[in-house]
Amino acid sequence: AQTVTQSQPEMSVQEAETVTLSCTYDTSESDYYLFWYKQPPSRQMILVIRQEAYKQQNATENRFSVNFQKAAKSFSLKISDSQLGDAAMYFCAYREYGNKLVFGAGTILRVKS
Amino acid sequence: DGGITQSPKYLFRKEGQNVTLSCEQNLNHDAMYWYRQDPGQGLRLIYYSQIVNDFQKGDIAEGYSVSREKKESFPLTVTSAQKNPTAFYLCASSNRQANQPQHFGDGTRLSIL
Numbered sequence: 001a002q003t004v005t006q007s008q009p010e011m012s013v014q015e016a017e018t019v020t021l022s023c024t025y026d027t028s029e030s031d032y033y034l035f036w037y038k039q040p041p042s043r044q045m046i047l048v049i050r051q052e053a054y055k056q057q058n059a060t061e062n063r064f065s066v067n068f069q070k071a072a073k074s075f076s077l078k079i080s081d082s083q084l085g086d087a088a089m090y091f092c093a094y095r096e097y098g099n100k101l102v103f104g105a106g107t108i109l110r111v112k113s
Numbered sequence: 114d115g116g117i118t119q120s121p122k123y124l125f126r127k128e129g130q131n132v133t134l135s136c137e138q139n140l141n142h143d144a145m146y147w148y149r150q151d152p153g154q155g156l157r158l159i160y161y162s163q164i165v166n167d168f169q170k171g172d173i174a175e176g177y178s179v180s181r182e183k184k185e186s187f188p189l190t191v192t193s194a195q196k197n198p199t200a201f202y203l204c205a206s207s208n209r210q211a212n213q214p215q216h217f218g219d220g221t222r223l224s225i226l
Contacts, residue, residue, distance in 0.1 A: 045205070045217035052212055101146070105155040
């Protein structure tokens with residue numbers, strides 16, 4: 001079974017600084033999709049960014065970017081110019097065609113002003 | 114606006130009682146999912162449905178039941194067999210293509226009286 005591991009239970013970053021959240025996964029598939037979701041205190045799940053495994057180019061969405069290392073099965077999220085509104089729980093998730101989403105345990109991100 | 118509606122927002126269950134959580138979507142999505150989230154934890158899949166009148170067990174299906182009679186609706190029943198039902202429940206939906214993200218409802222918090 002596929003597994004997703006987030007090794008950092010909690011991270012802190014100073015406002016305006018950059019932080020990187022780690023995620024590794026285990027799969028024998030070659031074609032799959034990876035996602036980062038954000039869950040603020042409101043408990044809503046918000047999609048931050050997605051990456052298709054067949055694309056070598058790392059996905060970017062404004063201040064959010066990923067470092068996708070397919071051979072290492074690593075999918076880290078970089079948040080640049082951190083803002084107070086970025087404080088949330090972040091989940092890494094894996095999905096293959098026609099299959100369910102597998103989530104990591106999450107990383108709590110605290111942003112200090 | 115299209116979206117996913119979960120109701121109620123808060124629900125209380127008495128000992129030995131079955132309760133049903135509602136999930137409705139108007140996104141025309143084929144697939145729907147139910148997740149359970151315990152405090153400080155990630156999301157665990159309870160049940161999912163890829164198409165009307167069909168559903169599969171997730172990782173923690175014991176003590177839960179679902180139905181999928183309509184494309185728009187995927188209610189979850191927490192039965193008396195679920196001995197520890199206190200948790201936050203999230204419903205999600207998506208197109209069946211793996212590159213499409215899951216969209217989430219705002220969740221239902223279930224507590225035992």
